[in-house]
Amino acid sequence: MGVLTDQMQFSNVKIINKLQNLKATFIKTGIFLSLAAYWGVILVGTFITFN
Amino acid sequence: MEVFLPIAQVFVNPVEILLLSAIVGVLSGLFGVGGGFLMTPFLIFLGVPPAYAVANEANNILATSVSGSTTHYLKNTLDYKMGFMIVIGGTIGTALGIYTFTYFKGIGKIDTVISLAYMYILAIIGTLMLVESLREIDREKRNLVVKKKLHVHYWIHGLPLRMRFPKSKLYESIFTPILIGLLVGFIAAIMGIGGAFILVPAMIYIIKMPTRLVPGTSLFVTIFVSVIVTFLHSFNYGSIDLMLVLMLVIGSIIGVQIGQKLGEKIDSSGLRALLAILLLVVGIAIAYDTFFAEQIQTEITGVSNSDLNFFSTFILEFSKDMPFFYGLFSILFAVFLGVAAAFIRRFVSNFKKKILVKS
Numbered sequence: 001m002g003v004l005t006d007q008m009q010f011s012n013v014k015i016i017n018k019l020q021n022l023k024a025t026f027i028k029t030g031i032f033l034s035l036a037a038y039w040g041v042i043l044v045g046t047f048i049t050f051n
Numbered sequence: 052m053e054v055f056l057p058i059a060q061v062f063v064n065p066v067e068i069l070l071l072s073a074i075v076g077v078l079s080g081l082f083g084v085g086g087g088f089l090m091t092p093f094l095i096f097l098g099v100p101p102a103y104a105v106a107n108e109a110n111n112i113l114a115t116s117v118s119g120s121t122t123h124y125l126k127n128t129l130d131y132k133m134g135f136m137i138v139i140g141g142t143i144g145t146a147l148g149i150y151t152f153t154y155f156k157g158i159g160k161i162d163t164v165i166s167l168a169y170m171y172i173l174a175i176i177g178t179l180m181l182v183e184s185l186r187e188i189d190r191e192k193r194n195l196v197v198k199k200k201l202h203v204h205y206w207i208h209g210l211p212l213r214m215r216f217p218k219s220k221l222y223e224s225i226f227t228p229i230l231i232g233l234l235v236g237f238i239a240a241i242m243g244i245g246g247a248f249i250l251v252p253a254m255i256y257i258i259k260m261p262t263r264l265v266p267g268t269s270l271f272v273t274i275f276v277s278v279i280v281t282f283l284h285s286f287n288y289g290s291i292d293l294m295l296v297l298m299l300v301i302g303s304i305i306g307v308q309i310g311q312k313l314g315e316k317i318d319s320s321g322l323r324a325l326l327a328i329l330l331l332v333v334g335i336a337i338a339y340d341t342f343f344a345e346q347i348q349t350e351i352t353g354v355s356n357s358d359l360n361f362f363s364t365f366i367l368e369f370s371k372d373m374p375f376f377y378g379l380f381s382i383l384f385a386v387f388l389g390v391a392a393a394f395i396r397r398f399v400s401n402f403k404k405k406i407l408v409k410s
Binding site: 028031035038039041042045046048049 | 163171178335341
């Protein structure tokens with residue numbers, strides 16, 4: 001019984017860690033996409049202005 | 052309440068200018084960055100034409116860098132020899148910058164060039180700062196320690212004509228500081244900034260100066276660069292407006308003091324990401340203004356000379372009749388304000404120490 005509780009707790013920690021990693025990945029992807037969009041606007045704007 | 056700027060020929064709200072320059076001053080004091088690359092876009096947003104915003108911000112930077120440099124002079128944290136080498140490059144760079152400025156002003160594209168230059172500079176600095184601060188936060192979370200190389204050699208270190216710089220304990224080619232100064236001078240002349248955001252990392256990572264000498268020497272170089280920029284703008288275009296300069300200097304000097312005090316009390320490394328986001332937001336606002344906003348015709352204010360007060364009439368006539376002396380006067384005015392601020396700061400800190408000792 002005790003072994004099973006320990007295993008469940010261990011898997012809970014693993015799930016939480018995975019969720020945290022997933023959250024960090026989402027945030028990083030969001031920042032990367034925002035920066036890409038930002039630079040896209042600037043570069044396209046410059047291109048249009050000079051044409 | 053609005054004030055008419057006799058040289059820039061626009062009405063501005065002095066409270067807004069004082070408040071914004073104080074906020075930018077706080078950010079400069081807190082993060083150790085020059086405020087030029089934020090204040091000039093703010094002036095443009097407030098309706099000051101870009102060519103005037105650049106020139107007047109350069110004069111404001113002169114006052115704040117004189118104030119900061121006097122403090123470092125009193126603490127003996129300045130490398131004059133290295134500073135003069137950078138100034139040589141800075142002088143050539145400024146002359147090239149003014150030449151470029153004149154060219155674009157001649158073809159009527161100077162406002163677009165200034166806006167684009169700001170947009171790209173803010174976007175680059177904002178992106179680098181954001182990435183670096185996020186990495187820093189990530190490392191702190193994971194408790195990672197990054198081992199850095201003690202010496203990284205670039206092609207710039209292989210340049211000839213080496214010279215000793217005893218104060219920095221360096222044996223460096225004279226071309227290294229001259230090339231860095233050239234870049235800083237060129238950018239300062241076109242954008243009306245001090246260039247500390249290039250100078251400081253270049254002094255630390257490329258020249259490899261001791262960190263304690265970097266802020267003072269950077270401010271020392273900025274004095275000369277901004278003197279040349281102010282004088283050339285004033286003499287060539289008569290674009291220095293002492294009324295605007297006075298407001299900018301008062302706001303930024305008070306703001307810098309508050310920022311430095313705040314910096315001693317709070318850890319600003321976490322706030323660096325916020326500054327990066329602010330830079331990116333200002334950058335995109337300029338982009339919107341340049342690319343997408345409909346061209347709004349600047350309202351012709353139609354204020355005749357007889358409607359101006361004594362101070363405005365004096366500034367207008369002085370700049371028109373004697374541009375050379377007006378340029379010199381603008382420089383001396385900023386230097387006087389800067390030195391006065393430094394001595395007031397020293398007096399206040401000595402006074403506080405005396406009170407603390409007594410209590």
